[in-house]
Amino acid sequence: MLATSLLFLLRFHANMATSMASQAAARGLRAASFRHLFLDKVKCTTVSPRRWLNLQEYQSKKLMQESGVAVQRFYVADSASEALKAAKRLNAKEIVLKAQILAGGRGKGVFDSGLKGGVHLTKDPAVVGELAKKMLGFNLTTKQTPKDGVKVKTVMVAEALDISRETYFAILMDRSCNGPVMVGSPQGGMDIEEVAASTPELIFKEIIDIFEGVRDDQALRMAANLGFKGPLQRQAADQIKRLYDLFLKVDATQVEVNPLGETPEGQVVCFDAKINFDDNAEFRQKAVFAMDDMTESDPTEMEAAKWDLKYIGLDGNIACFVNGAGLAMATCDIIDLHGGKPANFLDLGGGVKERQVYEAFKLLTADPKVEAILVNIFGGIVNCAIIANGITKACRELELKVPLVVRLEGTNVTEAKRILTESGLPITAAENLDDAARKAVAAIKKE
Template sequence: MLMLQQSLSKTWSSHIWLRLLNDLEKILSNHLVSTTILLAVQLTPRRWLNLQEYQSKKLMSDNGVKVQRFFVADTANEALEAAKKLTTSVGGRPRQQRSCLLLREDAKEFVLKAQILAGGRGKGVFSSGLKGGVHLTKDPQVVGQLAKQMIGYNLATKQTPKEGVKVNKVMVAEALDISRETYLAILMDQSCNGPVLVGSPQGGVDIEEVAASNPELIFKEQIDIMEGIKDSQAQRMAENLGFLGPLKNQAADQIKKLYNLFLKIDATQVEVNPFGETPEGQVVCFDAKINFDDNAEFRQKDIFAMDDKSENEPIENEAAKYDLKYIGLDGNIACFVNGAGLAMATCDIILLKGGKPANFLDLGGGVKEAQVYQAFKLLTADPKEPMSTRPGTFSVTADSPLLRPSTWRMQPRSLWPAWLRNDSFVLTP
């Protein structure tokens, strides 16, 4: 337990653990699930579904949330044609969807966004030499020229591997003037055992920076999942975000629609940054990020059918076939662990002692023999992860900071080898 607590630090592994806790707590907090059923539930590691921005915006638009007019293109010519379409009226949109879009008869400016599942696109760099994955222009021809330097090239950001991620699609959207930007998110909060509204009047920037520098500007509303969001909560959040007069009611209405969407699609997070207002007096969701509860795939088949695995490493897709949770990292020490908590603690200890894990691999509690076999095949196929093939042994190269097996069977501390029981955790031969 101590090792698990140590792993809950400000590292990438903490986020993975909290997401696992959220999935479990959603099951436990459901009053309709009996004790008998709970005992039969077997949680297996899953790859969490994340949608591209354009897919999230379509879901929002289809559910009454106001977004910009946009098109998606996978060639430079399609991007050019999309920009030309935006200079005309809404056209072929169904009438019931038109009220959910912020429309002008013609777009005066366009925003072109590379579509990848990573943040920091605006400051990213393409392998083509183009700087920035988000561009503004008033010329449709420039849209096509920029798209030509995006599509088919890798975009590297602070959240991607060093080599970046290949861009297969771009989103061409109507660029609207923003008179004010705020931040809004709905997420599952483990400490509250349910959904929470999180907002800030400072939007358009990293919310982590706002929380660190101005924590008084972060507002929260805990929602009773059985009662749903109350009008008073939506109004209070709208007011805390700085919306006044008619805009307050409009913002509250959008907040309620976002919450209804959150429940309808079994999301674990709906984040809008910026959640802004235009000079014309409209409240708009200018950006969208939605994460989903993969345990609800059986009733969200249409959404999960949109899953784009093209950005995954082939090894991650192969692992998913066998319900193995694999995340590739940059190190050379392989980790093969039964249990997410121990896996994260192992990675943290390796980093603490100067090593670099090559992967996160969790077999889960209900692992079968075939899954263990496939897991070893995955690890031995990765050139970064040298290991022996002797049964029961998992070793690393002689030049590694860790000259011991990098995973162990969980036993009482008294049964651990002396070198592991050492409180200083100095791993020596």
């Protein structure tokens, strides 16, 4: 599975230097879906659905609010005048204004209006209106957005609360435990992987019985491990149980709160949250999935998802059609080793249909950077004959004009080779991945 392969590769890449191509591929895969690596302390196995649902911050907070989870008071506005009204309505000592886009790094971003920062604090409601004028309708560029940025259509106007202490808390599915697990640390507000690596003793785990749910003693123990004391311990335990209720209610695969904070006034508040959903439960969660903001999604990735394909765009000129994340990253590395650069790759995954192969070629050839295509399929259960039929159909109907190198290994390989040979198409066969990468690079250089 993609998740299992990627978890292994993340561990592998943490200890070995990789090529720029492989690192780019890894970044793309990590951006496409949430991955937590708690090292040997937690050993959680992640699950990868077909497509991750993307919610804006205010949408996640709305779901939490509806489940009784304590969050900052907030309003949403899509105009400067609405933002001003919201700021006045809050009647708060301090207000935080946040641009709502799916990319991270908003605080250090820059708008094409000239405004610096997608997150601003102020005690004057009038300033909120002025700042909103420079946010709404303008593109915000951060380290995680395209170079031209993303247009901001909505802002969140929230009460700013002081945080006296930050903790980390998450509920996620763990296959090794056959169900949900709570994970927490008193070291919140920072990268949890770093905490697990440097101070693994500060990572705490509680297995949740799916029939009993979160027991009182478990919630109190986790609250104590997070460092909450006195009345705050009971308050934190209550928040933990409410978060689990939310986890079940929306069919989540993960609810992460970082930080779960403590205020000087003695409140336990979920200041920021990320929720991942089980796409297989979409039929039950129509209201939640209707909130999916796909305006920021890459059109090619969205089209690929329609056919159960995973697409990652890169900067080179050799397109890769593979099955599995590990093979994708290995293909990128070996292309780079031979002096080439991957333009993109499509991951077919474990299943295969002739139409998927055809649609994959349509997407790959639509990239103007592509000067060659490398097909690298490997796996005992993959029906290579189906892939061969899809390739020949795509080459003919799409009138493929770039060199095509094919390496197939799986079931019906002999039949697949016969199909490709008898097609009469200019397809270059390869015996292994190294041979395929070398031939793809050579084909471009020859031209």
